[in-house]
């Protein structure tokens with residue numbers, strides 16, 4: 001699905017933030033990405049959904065090299081990737097429900113209202129459907145971001161700290177959603193600090209844990 | 225799909241897609257106002273062009289048969305002088321045709337003043353010769369000089385020839401009217417381009433989010449295009465309506481003059497309805513090119 005080949009990335013400083021990353025997110029795989037704050041997890045995800053272009057190496061997405069894709073193809077690729085952004089970006093002039101349906105709207109796909117309300121109920125946002133994003137709490141926004149990312153039933157889900165602002169019970173609920181998606185054959189990558197979440201996931205899914213540190217990627221052992 | 229069908233589809237719009245772009249206050253008002261003002265001006269430019277065209281046509285027709293020669297002479301000399309005048313005219317460059325009016329025609333001309341049943345044969349009525357000139361025309365002074373030598377009783381009456389420069393002016397006015405129309409739509413396109421660019425720049429955040437969820441350039445551009453096309457269309461309709469009302473209430477007159485002749489006649493009243501359509505088309509293309517240019521630069 002998504003492959004990184006010797007990818008390096010630097011925000012313009014002398015020492016590159018990421019160097020020589022090689023990893024393959026195979027179809028139907030489930031990965032966690034951990035690492036200290038500032039290690040470059042968000043940057044890694046941005047490389048995966050083509051918001052950033054690697055300064056060295058190559059990102060392949062659905063079999064195409066990212067640098068060869070025109071803007072239309074990037075857009076079409078993103079229609080097949082659900083992303084939970086760490087800073088949850090919404091359109092503030094639309095209601096929460098409209099924001100969650102946005103990936104369908106912009107690709108001219110019909111919005112199944114039943115699925116939309118089921119999904120909003122699952123993430124506990126039924127009451128907030130008509131509210132504008134700025135009126136929501138951080139945790140509510142985060143749940144909405146996850147709902148938006150999975151609304152299209154994407155082939156790949158990339159989630160950046162999807163449980164950062166919610167209580168443990170809700171974290172498990174959200175994890176459940178992502179595990180269910182993975183059981184449908186979708187590829188999932190979750191960037192998180194939350195070791196408890198990673199541990200909790202082990203009873204549902206066989207996940208690999210990638211650790212990002214000092215610009216390098218290592219496969220964490222089974223000791224987690 | 226034809227251009228018109230595409231335009232109409234755009235005007236009808238896609239409510240859902242339009243909402244992804246937040247309504248933006250001042251660019252909306254700018255577009256509406258510009259389109260209305262320009263359409264208002266366009267109505268006048270159009271009316272001026274049409275009126276000037278009509279005037280040029282009428283007058284140049286009248287010009288062709290603009291002069292007559294009146295011969296007043298004692299009855300004994302009348303035929304000789306008439307023959308002399310016709311001979312002079314035959315050899316005058318710029319005269320296409322000369323014809324003596326028959327006595328019946330003359331009686332018809334005099335009837336409004338002197339009543340029917342006029343005995344033209346017995347009255348000392350002057351003879352009239354109609355002169356039809358070529359497009360180059362003849363020299364009035366030269367002709368007068370020759371007439372006074374050959375036929376002392378002949379008087380050249382060419383009072384309608386003063387219209388010749390007016391016909392040229394009317395033709396020029398029509399051209400200027402069309403040029404104004406082009407300029408008006410050009411300015412409208414430029415203003416709407418500016419407004420669209422401002423709207424796109426103000427919505428850079430929105431565009432970023434739309435891109436992150438997989439919106440293509442064509443989708444984003446389409447949302448802006450519909451907005452601006454519809455606003456410009458509505459504005460142009462308002463401006464056109466106001467312009468047509470203003471023209472309908474211009475003081476009317478039956479005389480042929482540029483000032484009182486401005487207006488629409490008959491089927492001409494349909495032409496201003498093209499202005500909103502044209503305005504919407506201009507807005508469509510202006511916004512389209514502005515949007516794709518901005519979107520290329522925003523990536």
Ligand SMILES: Nc1ncnc2c1ncn2[C@@H]1O[C@H](COP(=O)(O)OP(=O)(O)OP(=O)(O)O)[C@@H](O)[C@H]1O
Nearest residue numbers: 011017035036037038039040041042043044086193
């Ligand atoms: N746009 C940017 N320009 C310059 N430097 C940046 C930019 N974005 C991130 N960085 C730097 O890159 C480093 C990695 O950032 P990144 O957001 O990828 O970390 P992270 O692992 O996601 O951290 P966290 O766990 O806190 O979210 C940080 O030191 C940050 O300052």
Ligand SMILES: [Mg+2]
Nearest residue numbers: 041042086160
């Ligand atoms: Mg981060």
